[in-house]
Amino acid sequence: MGAPVDPTPDVVTRALAEEAQSPGYPLTRGTPAVRSAFSSYLRRRWDVQVSDDALLPVIGTKELVAWLPTLLGLGAGDVVTYPELAYPTYEVGAVIAGARPVPADSLVALGPQPVRLLWLNSPSNPDGRILPSEHLAKVVAWARERGAVVASDECYLEFGWEEQPVSILHPQVCGGSHEGLLAVHSLSKRSNMAGYRAGAIAGDARLVAALHQIRRHAGMVVPGPVQAAMVAAWSDDAHVLEQRRRYRARRELLRAALVEAGFTIDRSEGSLYLWVTRDEPAMDTVDWLAERGILVAPGDFYGPAGGRHVRVSLTATDERVEAAAQRL
16 A cells, blocks of 8 residues: 555654644644745745745645535536546545546546536656646646636655656746645655644635635644644655655666566656556456565556556565565
8 A cells, every 4th residue: 555654754753742732722724834834845845936825734635635625615516527547535525525526637528517626646646647847737727717726636746756746836837826726735655744644735825715714613723743743844855865765766676576577567757656567457467466475456446547557556665675576
């Protein structure tokens, strides 16, 4: 599975412990420190300028993905679209809201449908595809013509291997305006903080303000000590470079072993997964690997288009990855 196994950085755990005495209620909109740390990170790492009033911490990004259609007021007759190969929660969020989920990789295929929310995920789970800035810019232009919101799930943005990922909020993509755009960032993968449930959104200040008002009344609040840990994580790049080194080494080892064992690796330019096939039904590949003590996810779990692929995760210890490579 995609759950991190490496240690949470010391700089993060120390910050959490130092704020353990937290008797008061935390701020839904985030402390000034966490908002400043997140905006500084976006500027430093992704060349994105966002004001502090256009940011909002969230209780892990899966929560936001699942509830965003509801929080935006979507319902019957509204279309939520997402990639044909996708993390299942995009569809689940549409279902919770009573909206209509439509998987589609082609904007042309959507035709005149009343799309209200369009999800992007680059680098992608499960197939590691990275969308170039030109493609992202076309999506933004298409959505703005129709009044749709574009939500870009950027939780794997730090993990581009063969291409450089770009944020939906980058000037080359959005033309310098964040109107109608939301970028979703997670610390689960970047900083091994999945257990902290720590993430944030940034983008259109009007949308962020509306989400803040709903979330504060609904009690969707990130705990104070976790916000302190988020400040430490976004303020430190050294631990991210170390984690990238770990994943790159595991990726190279697994990639070589899979190719030698007769697999074809498709896409996989980024994220924490290899998207592989033996040109057979996905469950046949799952069985073949399971016989060798290797567990992977069947591609059709992420949509019918994945029926002949499996997802191999890099989120295993060095020892387990080496064992898998030897078995292959």
